[in-house]
Amino acid sequence: MHIVDIITKKRNGEKLSKEEIKYLVKGYTDGTVPDYQMSAFLMAVWFRGMDKEETVCLTKEMAQSGDMMDLSRIHGIKVDKHSTGGVGDKTTLVVAPVVSALGIPVAKMSGRGLGHTGGTIDKLESIEGFRTDIPEEQFINNINKINIAIAGQTKNICPADKKIYALRDVTATVDNYSLIASSIMSKKLASGADAIVLDVKCGNGAFMHDTDSALKLAKTMTKIGNSAGKRTVALITDMNEPLGRMVGNSLEVIEAIEVLNGNGEERLTEVCIMLAANMLLVSDREEYFEDCHSDEERRTKATETVKSVIKSGAALKKLAELTKAQGGNPEYIYNTSLFKTAAYKIPVKYNNSGYLSYCDTEKVGKASLILGAGREKKEDKINHYVGIELLKKLGDYIGKDEILAYLYADDKEKAEEAESMILSAYEVSPEKPEKNKLIKGFVC
Numbered sequence: 271m272h273i274v275d276i277i278t279k280k281r282n283g284e285k286l287s288k289e290e291i292k293y294l295v296k297g298y299t300d301g302t303v304p305d306y307q308m309s310a311f312l313m314a315v316w317f318r319g320m321d322k323e324e325t326v327c328l329t330k331e332m333a334q335s336g337d338m339m340d341l342s343r344i345h346g347i348k349v350d351k352h353s354t355g356g357v358g359d360k361t362t363l364v365v366a367p368v369v370s371a372l373g374i375p376v377a378k379m380s381g382r383g384l385g386h387t388g389g390t391i392d393k394l395e396s397i398e399g400f401r402t403d404i405p406e407e408q409f410i411n412n413i414n415k416i417n418i419a420i421a422g423q424t425k426n427i428c429p430a431d432k433k434i435y436a437l438r439d440v441t442a443t444v445d446n447y448s449l450i451a452s453s454i455m456s457k458k459l460a461s462g463a464d465a466i467v468l469d470v471k472c473g474n475g476a477f478m479h480d481t482d483s484a485l486k487l488a489k490t491m492t493k494i495g496n497s498a499g500k501r502t503v504a505l506i507t508d509m510n511e512p513l514g515r516m517v518g519n520s521l522e523v524i525e526a527i528e529v530l531n532g533n534g535e536e537r538l539t540e541v542c543i544m545l546a547a548n549m550l551l552v553s554d555r556e557e558y559f560e561d562c563h564s565d566e567e568r569r570t571k572a573t574e575t576v577k578s579v580i581k582s583g584a585a586l587k588k589l590a591e592l593t594k595a596q597g598g599n600p601e602y603i604y605n606t607s608l609f610k611t612a613a614y615k616i617p618v619k620y621n622n623s624g625y626l627s628y629c630d631t632e633k634v635g636k637a638s639l640i641l642g643a644g645r646e647k648k649e650d651k652i653n654h655y656v657g658i659e660l661l662k663k664l665g666d667y668i669g670k671d672e673i674l675a676y677l678y679a680d681d682k683e684k685a686e687e688a689e690s691m692i693l694s695a696y697e698v699s700p701e702k703p704e705k706n707k708l709i710k711g712f713v714c
Contacts, residue, residue: 273311276311277310305437316446324448326498328448329451329452329498336427337460343410347555348376349467350466352469353468356631360525361469367589368530370588372550376417380421394596396655397598402420415595431456445477451490459498464500465553467505468488468495475509476509503714505548511631511664512631513537518638518641518643520654523602527603537663547572590603614680616677617676618674618693620698624667624700625703626696629696641657659676660675677692
């Protein structure tokens with residue numbers, strides 16, 4: 271078998287065999303296939319695509335290129351969730367404690383933020399003492415004890431994906447359905463969960479800008495998960511404006527705590543409830559659905575159950591338990607004034623009046639990046655305490671010189687640059703626009 275023949279075959283639009291895909295992934299992982307040949311292959315895929323069978327095979331080979339988490343010592347069906355990323359997306363901080371408070375094991379391997387999208391690990395590390403680099407034994411013990419653990423991905427989880435993704439980033443081959451889906455799902459398969467709920471973001475602040483593209487990606491990923499024996503469903507959710515009001519690490523933790531206290535922003539709360547309800551549905555915990563006789567009744571019961579565990583305070587308590595179990599100070603969960611704050615809180619006054627009709631969500635994310643809340647390269651250090659508070663949402667009326675947002679900054683020059691970015695992100699109209707539909711689709 272020769273790499274050139276595999277590249278030629280895909281360049282010509284032919285279907286690759288499982289053996290050819292395995293040979294390619296193994297060779298690139300161990301270094302026998304050089305970057306320039308893998309680059310040629312990725313470009314061939316970008317132009318010619320891969321069918322579902324090829325995509326499933328590529329995903330499995332990438333997952334098996336390194337360590338596969340063995341969660342068999344954890345009792346019950348382990349449920350995981352994944353978001354394709356967006357501005358202000360702090361859903362894991364809400365959903366994971368809610369689901370684990372229902373007695374469902376949540377084994378969550380999360381990443382750090384890169385670019386304008388934040389990472390769950392960075393957010394959790396804004397809590398004093400919180401450790402995400404826990405060993406596997408502690409990860410498993412914590413789940414058996416309190417039903418939840420959230421940790422950073424180990425160095426040897428999906429090494430093929432790490433190498434391939436780095437290459438895609440510099441060869442203009444990121445935006446391909448098969449390559450996106452295999453990258454995301456290889457890590458989910460390697461993480462060892464039994465069931466997966468996907469949150470596929472759709473809008474100008476997401477990778478998929480339109481519903482059709484998001485649905486196509488969701489169908490590809492659910493096909494991969496279900497083909498691998500993992501019950502997998504996906505929600506398509508709106509990202510035409512930041513999710514919630516806060517953008518920035520500690521700010522987003524505080525906002526997640528507000529949701530768990532029952533006081534969260536409406537759209538953020540709705541997405542979290544829907545994701546948690548679907549995690550309950552795929553967990554096969556039939557004791558919650560004994561009186562249900564249809565799928566609609568089950569969905570309604572799941573939603574009511576999630577709302578009740580938030581209302582009772584059990585989900586907030588679970589976040590405090592998670593924090594303590596991973597070395598953090600649980601008092602931060604009950605008293606958010608303990609979080610360190612940025613040096614400056616700067617109002618951003620809007621220079622026009624009307625109803626907010628459009629938000630360039632990516633610009634809001636880039637403004638937080640300017641402030642230091644994100645990283646442009648993996649090795650960059652971030653500032654956990656800077657960010658943005660948005661006082662207005664799409665559809666709200668804003669008067670001239672009314673405050674649109676607050677910037678939390680440690681550097682006034684960076685704040686000025688971020689302010690310009692925020693102001694350029696929004697447009698107004700004289701008439702109140704229709705609100706974007708929050709849940710745009712469901713795939714199973």
